[in-house]
Amino acid sequence: MKLIYLFVLLFVTTLINAQTDSINKNLSTVLKTSKSQMIPEGTLIKAALKNEIRGGSMKVGDQVEFILNQPIVVADQVVVGPGKKIMGTVTEARASGVLGRKGKLGFSLDYLYLDNGQVIKLTGQSNKNLKGSGAIVVATAVVLTPLGLLIPGKGAKYEAGAVFEAYIAKDTELRN
Structure with missing residues (x-):
């Protein structure tokens, strides 16, 4: 028993x-x-330009593609890996002109796209306003006659791979 x-x-x-x-x-x-993982508002992200862009070939409203250059880290933990797509919008574009008129190119970084389909709103702008060569043009025109007036200004451009900063626009909870 x-x-x-x-x-x-x-x-x-x-x-x-x-x-x-x-x-x-x-x-x-x-x-x-x-x-869940949370990315706080104001978290810095770094975006690399995917292709070269020029002020003369872009117009306001054109889309610009970037790649997340570095992982997003929150509390010593990687929450978003590098290589994710970021889209921006051209906010200012002007080709350089004669008389040393400088080119302009500005854009905003708008959205970060995650693999699961989630879209995160960003804030951040970048502008390139180049110094014109007006004084050089006037001096050249005085010395070399009216041909100096045809000297073009410097064009605004960003090379592929140029890195820009943006920030997470608001507290964002990541979906699984």
């Missing part, structure tokens, strides 16, 4: 232990999947 009692006790203990392990594994899985 003691042997049967001992056997039943051992069996029940094993059964309870197995269920506890199963419950702990399920609870751990639920906690991991429900844990």
Whole structure:
């Protein structure tokens, strides 16, 4: 009888232990999947220009593509890896002209696109207003006749790979 009692006790203990392990594994899985990651407003991101852009070939409203240059890190944890697509919009564009008129090119960094389809709003602008060569043109025109008036101004352009800063526009919870 003691042997049967001992056997039943051992069996029940094993059964309870197995269920506890199963419950702990399920609870751990639920906690991991429900844990959300938050990117706070104002988090700095760095974006690299995908292709060269020039003030003379762009117009206001054109889309500009960037790539996330560095991972986004929050509390010593990478929450978004590099290489994600970022889109911006040209806000100012002007080709250089004669008489040393300088070119202009400005754009905003608008949205970061994640692999899961989530879109994160960004804030950040960059402008390139180049110093004109008007004084050089006038001096050249006086010395070399009217041909000096045809000296073009410097064009505004950004090379592919140029890095710009933007910020997360508002607290954003990342979806899994």
